[in-house]
Amino acid sequence: MIMQRSTFTGSPIALHGHDRFADRMRRITDGLLDEGALVTTNCRINGGKAPWFALRVWTGREKDVEKSLDAMGIRSLVPMRKGPDLRRRHRLIEGQMMPVIHGYVLVQLLAEPQYLAALQGIEHAIDVLGGCEKPRRLSDVEVNRFNMLARGGEYDFERTVKISVNAGDRVLIKAGPFGGMTATVVTPNKRGRGDVVVTVVGWLGEVPVTAPLALLERL
Numbered sequence: 311m312i313m314q315r316s317t318f319t320g321s322p323i324a325l326h327g328h329d330r331f332a333d334r335m336r337r338i339t340d341g342l343l344d345e346g347a348l349v350t351t352n353c354r355i356n357g358g359k360a361p362w363f364a365l366r367v368w369t370g371r372e373k374d375v376e377k378s379l380d381a382m383g384i385r386s387l388v389p390m391r392k393g394p395d396l397r398r399r400h401r402l403i404e405g406q407m408m409p410v411i412h413g414y415v416l417v418q419l420l421a422e423p424q425y426l427a428a429l430q431g432i433e434h435a436i437d438v439l440g441g442c443e444k445p446r447r448l449s450d451v452e453v454n455r456f457n458m459l460a461r462g463g464e465y466d467f468e469r470t471v472k473i474s475v476n477a478g479d480r481v482l483i484k485a486g487p488f489g490g491m492t493a494t495v496v497t498p499n500k501r502g503r504g505d506v507v508v509t510v511v512g513w514l515g516e517v518p519v520t521a522p523l524a525l526l527e528r529l
Contacts, residue, residue: 362448364439364487369413371434385418389460394467456485465522474500481526
């Protein structure tokens with residue numbers, strides 16, 4: 311006959327302390343990111359070129375995540391553009407600044423899985439594009455070019471371009487986190503300006519992306 315114990319000795323981990331699991335995980339995350347930032351900085355100082363990655367975040371929280379990373383000494387970037395103008399009572403209200411591609415922050419960090427995984431511990435962060443083991447990388451040249459075009463007004467909502475797309479069209483995304491990848495148009499756009507919703511076939515199936523029409527090229 312097998313006797314079952316109804317009692318046990320010992321205490322659950324951290325039951326009698328003030329150190330909560332979430333707090334411990336935060337310290338681990340911060341420690342890894344501090345280490346990753348230091349190594350990345352040394353890499354740049356020594357002439358190396360640490361790659362950039364796209365961190366998927368909550369839409370509307372891009373700048374918050376950028377500020378959190380900057381406070382940790384981690385180089386990050388949210389390329390911005392001018393949003394749509396509004397017309398109220400015969401008045402034109404200039405569009406507000408908004409991310410070129412919502413829901414993503416570009417991060418420069420050493421390409422080590424533990425550092426990339428630690429990014430997911432940042433508040434409002436979700437995951438790294440492509441995963442931590444085989445993430446999608448961007449070079450300094452690609453990121454700088456994308457940001458310069460954004461700052462120059464290339465992707466402003468009201469900018470007109472000579473392209474129109476229909477639902478189902480295949481397009482090339484010319485720059486940014488998905489630069490060089492093909493996508494399928496979901497929402498048509500024949501106005502020659504504004505945004506388009508496309509789906510990119512990626513690592514986790516079809517990924518919906520809202521992109522400026524000026525960022526696309528018909529195939």
